[in-house]
Amino acid sequence: MSIHHVTAIAREPQRNLDFYAGTLGMRLVKLTINYDDPGTYHLYYGDDLGRPGSLLTFFPWTAGRPGRQGTGQTNGVGLAVPPASLGFWIERLLSRGVKYEGPTRRFEEQVLAFADPDGLLLELIATPRVHQVQGWRDGPVPAEHAVRGVHAVTIWEDGDAGSADFLTGTMGFRAKGEEENRLRFESGQDGLGTVVDLRRAPGFWRGTDGVGTVHHVAFRAADDAEQQARQEQLRRLGVGVTDVRDRNYFRSIYFREPGGVLFEIATDGPGFTVDERPEELGTTLRLPPQYESMRQRLERSLPPLRLPHAAVIEG
16 A cells, blocks of 8 residues: 555645745645535645655645644655765756755665655655656656655654554555664565655654645555445544545545554546546646535635736636
8 A cells, every 4th residue: 555645734725836836846736625624725746646655735725723743743844856966956856946855765765854845744756666657747856856746644642642553454565674763665676656754753742734734644545446445444543533424525534543644545536637648737726516606705815826827826
């Protein structure tokens, strides 16, 4: 089981768009709303088609309070780039005024660490796992250097809350090693989203949700049948898991792992081209059927957005 997407909380949607579609050169593959809070956007960034594993998504809450990074949270999203692209990214971050640390070496991979404008902890990880993953050819970053998607997430834990056993016994990851206070778990040797790190931080304060923090991590299910099997397994283990929720581009179930981090299992399909042609992805506001009758009101209340390399996004 690998990572489908990671969802975090931002504040200003235009600033978020400028950073992820501009500085990092990811494609805005879907502009929609938060289905549970329709007065706010939900922004999806990914590769050319928004394939599972390439996706980093945001709830921009303009009135949201700042979060506090701590234990019981996912603190750290690693984005995969090719090993030969590290020099390009050092120069690009410098030219954009983004402060970074590194490169440092971790589990035989080079890592650049920095934060987005809201303080979300990010890493660019130069990894050979992406050798068969193509970069977006029409973006502001040359395809050979483009961000490929999510490589890893890092969970902070105070002591042993049972997360390690849950990752191996329930989620299907394998323990692969330890460096200092970081335990590594892998679901495969190639491709995107195959790594979860567990960082032990005994005595550190508990994290709180808010702007600049990860809201949840979603893992892949190939189809509805696999998702249902996972849901039944979790219920047999006594894990509180939601009913299936239709997100239009995938279907989701939610639960918390023993350390308190919110997990999701999302189906691979039907995908982001269900309501837009590939060349049009992310260019207009897309609404699910239950909110289509509210379109005019929502378009008036949501702030207009402009892609860093395109015209104003149409409603």
